[in-house]
Amino acid sequence: MAGDRPKRVTIYSIARECGVSASTVSRAFTRPEIVNDDVREKIHAVARRLGYQPNKAARGLATGRAGMIGLLVPDITNPFFPPLVRSIQQAASVADWSVLLVDADEVAAEETELVEQVRSQVDGLIVASPRSTDADLETTLGDIPTVVINRVVPGRPSVVCDNTTALTAAGQHLRELGHRRFALLKGPEASWAARQRSEAIRQWAADAEVDLVESGDFAASYDGGREASRAFLDSDATAAFAFDDLMACGVLAGLVEAGSSVPDDRSLVGCDDVLLARTVTPSLTTVTAPVGALGAAAIDLLREAIGGEPARELRLDGTLTLRASTGTVPVGAVRA
Structure with a gap:
């Protein structure tokens, strides 16, 4: 029966529960950087509890943003990249972004073409371990907000292991x-x-x-x-x-x-x-x-880049893990 349908959760119902205006709720999703941290976190927590789903199409019309970011990897078959993709997707979902994944198949020229294809569809880009030269990257990326993973490109925010x-x-x-x-x-x-x-x-x-x-x-x-x-x-x-x-x-x-x-x-x-x-x-x-930390840091840096903040370079340390492939030098081997 129609009367048994659950009520649709809107920004107005969230606003009533949080004791703020509907416009504040809207900004918490469309311009989160200008909303007080405590208020924004409370709004997002209530939204999650109530099952609120932002209308991304409407948000895009209101903000001029797509609600999507591009993620370019050099070779998705390399087992390093699937966990990185997952960590970026998880961090992006918290920021209410969808992720458009593109694979360059280890060909530097493909990176240029792929960026050109997706740039109009996304709010920003994360480029992991690109193979293109710095000059080619700069020409290709232009003014689109971009974060680079495992590569330092002058003038671009980056996070490296x-x-x-x-x-x-x-x-x-x-x-x-x-x-x-x-x-x-x-x-x-x-x-x-x-x-x-x-x-x-x-x-x-x-x-x-x-x-x-x-x-x-x-x-x-x-x-x-x-x-x-x-x-x-x-x-x-x-x-x-x-x-x-x-x-x-x-x-x-x-x-x-x-x-x-x-x-x-x-x-x-x-x-x-x-x-x-x-x-x-x-x-x-x-x-x-630290794959999880790399993904989370890349999303944080991308939010800063989209907000017009200065580029930062983050370095996260790898750690040695000892297993079975290393042992003592074989008997009879030459020692210096």
Whole structure:
């Protein structure tokens, strides 16, 4: 019966319960930055309890905003990105944004085309680990509010996972296990994160006075890791740093096929701590990235950028996670 239908929750019913005006409730959803924090949180809490669903189409007409943000990733098949996407979606939902996901398939030129396709549909962009040059990014992004993850682009807000301390700890861990000759299996040339990780390992090796053999660049993929395994074997190193966990899994497979055991014959360190790092055999010693914090920070920075606030750079530390892929240097290996 019509009389049994639940009443539709409106901004007026929320306003009555909160003891504020309907216009204040409206601003809490359309211009949250200008509403007192305590009042805004109370309004949102009551709205959630009552099951209020903002009309995004009406809000867009009133504010000129789409209620949607774009999220550009270089390769959604890389297991680092699905958890990052989820963390961004969760943080975006709290800010009442929908997320439009686009995948560049590891092609820098695709990033430019994809941004052009979505820019009119979104209030702002989050670009994760872009492969384009700084100049190309700046030309492409123009005046659209944008936050960059795991890359620093001058003049743009960014949040990066700084793995320097964790990679140094990984090197020291391997050195304490007796390793003195190391392989650095570098990631994609266009990856800012790959360059940062390589530089951190180089600096550690120089300070620790150990041998470091560099190979690559290799694709951030399982097949890239299989290719890197051959360079590892040819280097005579007893331990290696792989650009990321997906590459490290390919390295493990290549070593096994060559009859080399991990960690009995060689040790291996990955980076990012994706699900594969925990489920592969042997499980990977790796650097754990604070993925949830990266997503939440990116949304906070995007809100600031849309509000016209100055660009900020945030650095979140990765942490070393020890597992089964690292062990003592094999008997008979050359020690410096």
